[in-house]
Amino acid sequence: MTTSTRGSSSLRNKALPAVLVLEDGRTFSGRAYGAVGETFGEAVFSTGMTGYQETLTDPSYHRQVVVMTAPHIGNTGVNDEDPESQRIWVAGYVVRDPARIPSNWRSVRSLDEELTAQGVVGISGVDTRALTRHLRERGAMRVGIFSGDALPDAGTMLAKVRQAPEMKGADLSAQVATKEAYVVPAIGEKKFTVAAVDLGIKGMTPHRMAERGIEVHVLPATATVEDVYAVNPDGVFFSNGPGDPATADHPVSVMRGVLARKTPLFGICFGNQILGRALGFGTYKLKYGHRGINQPVQDRTTGKVEVTAHNHGFAVDAPLDKVSDTPFGRAEVSHVCLNDNVVEGLHLLDQPAFSVQYHPEAAAGPHDAAYLFDRFVSLMEGQRA
Numbered sequence: 001m002t003t004s005t006r007g008s009s010s011l012r013n014k015a016l017p018a019v020l021v022l023e024d025g026r027t028f029s030g031r032a033y034g035a036v037g038e039t040f041g042e043a044v045f046s047t048g049m050t051g052y053q054e055t056l057t058d059p060s061y062h063r064q065v066v067v068m069t070a071p072h073i074g075n076t077g078v079n080d081e082d083p084e085s086q087r088i089w090v091a092g093y094v095v096r097d098p099a100r101i102p103s104n105w106r107s108v109r110s111l112d113e114e115l116t117a118q119g120v121v122g123i124s125g126v127d128t129r130a131l132t133r134h135l136r137e138r139g140a141m142r143v144g145i146f147s148g149d150a151l152p153d154a155g156t157m158l159a160k161v162r163q164a165p166e167m168k169g170a171d172l173s174a175q176v177a178t179k180e181a182y183v184v185p186a187i188g189e190k191k192f193t194v195a196a197v198d199l200g201i202k203g204m205t206p207h208r209m210a211e212r213g214i215e216v217h218v219l220p221a222t223a224t225v226e227d228v229y230a231v232n233p234d235g236v237f238f239s240n241g242p243g244d245p246a247t248a249d250h251p252v253s254v255m256r257g258v259l260a261r262k263t264p265l266f267g268i269c270f271g272n273q274i275l276g277r278a279l280g281f282g283t284y285k286l287k288y289g290h291r292g293i294n295q296p297v298q299d300r301t302t303g304k305v306e307v308t309a310h311n312h313g314f315a316v317d318a319p320l321d322k323v324s325d326t327p328f329g330r331a332e333v334s335h336v337c338l339n340d341n342v343v344e345g346l347h348l349l350d351q352p353a354f355s356v357q358y359h360p361e362a363a364a365g366p367h368d369a370a371y372l373f374d375r376f377v378s379l380m381e382g383q384r385a
């Protein structure tokens, strides 16, 4: 049974000052939110109006300071059902106006209390519209949040921000992925076995497969081709995850081993970037990325437009209007973002493999892209027939 936290939001740090310092020297002042202290990461913005719990607990946000463009955050408090992993992964959290009284039947505590309990340093009272416009114009960049009674002087804060590691070149999957393999059982009758390589997997992804009769063997990021085939899989999945795909040489080589055996293959987000690299395409850093739950994507095979959830700062560099010859046969861009023509999906024409850059597991987000899990099931059925 859940208990309401009506009126129990502490906002105990309300009076403590906080400052956000971008690496180009621009600063925003506000108040401490969540834990008090200092934190560093890459400043990125999310336009999701709902789903802050799923955002905070998505391992792909490791080492990123997330700015919410929705002005009022924390309204529905924190529940025990919505997290996508065991902990909050964002390095810092930036909001305009935190809810003073969370209200929802599932809420067990306030977001301020949750951030504090997990040691996540945040800042509230920031002009998040101005900050987002700045990041759109200048691009994602390093940032620091400093809060407390005695803040360092401006020069010291800026120097610390500029010493923080960059996201370009960061190899982070092994830091967030499971260390031990585990199994998510099929819901109802078991029809297929899938080996899922965990590069920072969100909990909803194996759940969406389990709903379709798939027993999911989640394997550590360090899993080898032998580990993958040890579970005797009908299909192989490569997950979302943090960091720069250009560093992910190990999963790229494992994926090439899977493609060589023509096992049905599906990738999401980081998994799409790994497929791009396995096929010989490059990846590159977007200026400020796509993060939110209302991005329009076109499925180029059907012409249909989906409204989709995104969280990516890198993208695959593949030609949009031609079929490419790759070491694994012909490949094509299957999906594209209608805002900026960024590659949002790839598929192979000569073997059962595809991936998308966005989030069909929809946690949070619209369910338009759920058909992709069915497509993976069809590929596995096709392989058996």
Ligand SMILES: NC(=O)CC[C@H](N)C(=O)O
Residues within 6 Å of the ligand: 060, 239, 240, 241, 242, 243, 244, 245, 268, 269, 270, 271, 311, 312, 313, 314, 315
């Ligand atoms: N959600 C993800 O898998 C993100 C992939 C990669 N880290 C990016 O930022 O593009």
